[in-house]
Amino acid sequence: MKVDEKSVVQSATLLGYVLLLILVALVGAAAAVIIWLFVDVQQLGYMLAAGVGYESDALKTWQAFALSLILLVQIGIWIAVVSQGRNIFTALTRVALSDASTAAGKVARLLWAMLAWGIAGHTIATVVATWHFPEGTKALEVSLGSTEISIAIAALLATFMSRAFVLGAALWQDHQKVI
Amino acid sequence: MPIVVRLDVALAQRKMTSKELAAKIGISEQNLSVLRSGRARGVRFNTLDAICQELDCQPGDLLEYVRQ
Numbered sequence: 001m002k003v004d005e006k007s008v009v010q011s012a013t014l015l016g017y018v019l020l021l022i023l024v025a026l027v028g029a030a031a032a033v034i035i036w037l038f039v040d041v042q043q044l045g046y047m048l049a050a051g052v053g054y055e056s057d058a059l060k061t062w063q064a065f066a067l068s069l070i071l072l073v074q075i076g077i078w079i080a081v082v083s084q085g086r087n088i089f090t091a092l093t094r095v096a097l098s099d100a101s102t103a104a105g106k107v108a109r110l111l112w113a114m115l116a117w118g119i120a121g122h123t124i125a126t127v128v129a130t131w132h133f134p135e136g137t138k139a140l141e142v143s144l145g146s147t148e149i150s151i152a153i154a155a156l157l158a159t160f161m162s163r164a165f166v167l168g169a170a171l172w173q174d175h176q177k178v179i
Numbered sequence: 180m181p182i183v184v185r186l187d188v189a190l191a192q193r194k195m196t197s198k199e200l201a202a203k204i205g206i207s208e209q210n211l212s213v214l215r216s217g218r219a220r221g222v223r224f225n226t227l228d229a230i231c232q233e234l235d236c237q238p239g240d241l242l243e244y245v246r247q
Contacts, residue, residue, distance in 0.1 A: 174220060177213075177218075177219060177220035177221070178219065178220055178221040178222070178223060179206065179210045179211070179213060179214045179219045179221070179222055179223065179226055
């Protein structure tokens with residue numbers, strides 16, 4: 001079987017550009033949140049509280065700030081995931097499968113972190129958003145929905161991918177030594 | 180490695196350079212050099228076929244088992 005790495009390199013280059021665009025969008029979103037935080041923290045807080053499902057006009061500044069911080073951590077993890085994802089494809093364009101394996105391993109760990117923060121962040125956000133609510137109406141929600149399941153599947157796939165790349169690297173080296 | 184590649188001998192007998200052979204069978208000089216020096220981990224049947232066809236020889240003329 002003739003192994004042609006050109007098509008893999010082309011796909012990797014294309015996906016690298018796609019992830020670069022996503023990375024730029026995420027950095028832009030993070031910058032927008034930070035700017036909004038300084039311009040109108042209350043408005044941002046209301047929007048985020050509504051996003052959590054507990055809209056309230058009586059939100060205090062610290063609550064708005066805390067909700068913004070939770071969102072920024074979430075975006076930060078996303079940026080790290082996409083950045084490491086780009087490293088996978090950059091390594092693939094160099095046909096450096098062992099580097100791709102290392103990057104895929106990091107993506108897997110970051111996706112598990114994203115899953116953990118997705119659940120913890122939402123729980124903290126509901127507590128923060130309802131902190132000023134009267135006794136008996138405060139909330140503590142644990143969210144385990146399709147988003148969390150999707151992230152868990154993505155993390156499992158990334159873990160598998162990192163192991164597959166290790167095997168691929170060994171096979172590729174062997175292939176290179178067969179004339 | 181007990182398998183010794185005798186490509187140098189076959190080339191010398193036919194007064195052909197490895198560069199010429201590489202060009203004729205369509206593999207890189209670097210790969211042919213790896214094969215000649217015995218550093219290759221394996222030889223594909225289609226590579227062996229191309230060399231034998233070009234040098235008009237048998238695989239046994241190119242490879243020899245040396246008991247160690």
